[in-house]
Amino acid sequence: MRVTVTVNGERRTADDVWEGESLLHVLRERLGLPGSKNACEQGECGSCTVYLDGVTCCACLVAAGQADGREVTTVESLGDAEALHPLQRAFVDAGAVQCGFCTPGLLVAAHDLLARDPDPEDSDIREALAGNLCRCTGYEKIIDAVHLAAERMAAPADGGAR
């Protein structure tokens, strides 16, 4: 089947998509967007977190056809090596990245949290990131990174937020 999705503001089409295929597979293997990671394919790890019509979900649990005609926003939209998003900068600065496999999903989940709550408590962060697993960091530095990003985004003068 043909699937057309607006990804990060751009209309993209994939052909010969298998009807049972996930949105994650389409993004990674057909549209050249490998930022969303494939770790469990069962909704347990959150490394494939994207926005679908503005709501976060696991791309591995969305059938490609369900995303047809809809808007998808992936981690690739946050920033790139030249212009990191304050969250990405904070993850690096706080030492919240080790192997980095969980990082894209955490960034999208944290981005969603800060959009709703620019100054979250520890408990809010833990709850918002409960669906994202990290094997490496032990989470403390991830929580630090979200606080750091929140501080910098509240004072954009020194963060260059976008």
Next chain:
Amino acid sequence: MEFLSPATLDEALAAKAAHRDAVPIMGGTDVMVELNFDRRRPDVLLDLTRVTELREWDVVDGHVRLGAGVTYARVVDELGGHLPGLALASRTVGSPQIRNRGTVGGNLGAASPAGDAHPPLLAAFAEVELASAGGVRRVPAAEFYTGVKRHAGADDELVTAVWVPTATGPQQFSKIGTRNAMVIAVAAFALALHPEERRVGTGIGSAAPTPRRAREAEDLLAGELDWEGRGALRETVAAEFGRLVAAAADPIDDVRGTAAYRRHALGVMARRCLGWAWAEQQDRHREGGH
């Protein structure tokens, strides 16, 4: 495989009549796992996410008619007042990502004994609305679950909504798992007090082949509670209630826990839920000036 994407309920019901083996997919949080792991290869996937009728809820005749496609996230955000038991249970489902996609209708469609929506629906005396191209019927939740992952819907029917009486008294939910997020219940319990009818509703999860009520426990409590709300809860009543809830279960040993543990946990959860609910009932009376 065929992928059908009806835009209206009539189209969806016509599609289900024409393809009785079609697998409905709503949030996909159960279906996609099965597809990703090759556990299921349906000939037809019937996507219901574009059917706007399924995504609505409304208050009708003292009930919330909750469309099958309303997500847990929306139940938590929008229905905590009308359906406190279901909202409490919805908060414990999976993770934010799962609650954003997963639906109460999908939980009913899967009919897992561990589904978290079932205990509060049983306790609230909810009814499941099933529709086919031929018509609509309602089945009490207690008759909807017919076996392990089996329900009363026919192969040309879809779950279109669940009718839940709006709460007139305290409702509680308790779930045991290995951590606070992302767990399938080892055992779960829901309690609803219905003071206007002087009735009690219960729901047991993950401790029998199907979700079920503990009817003897309900009857005991309905007869023993001081519905005027002045009296304290007698410890002997709470203990007997816990014992009857545990006795109503029919648990098994599995990877998540033993039958003996599940039974014990149910008794404890039942007493705790009752304690919380009764404290709330007394508060309501004080505030109500009785």
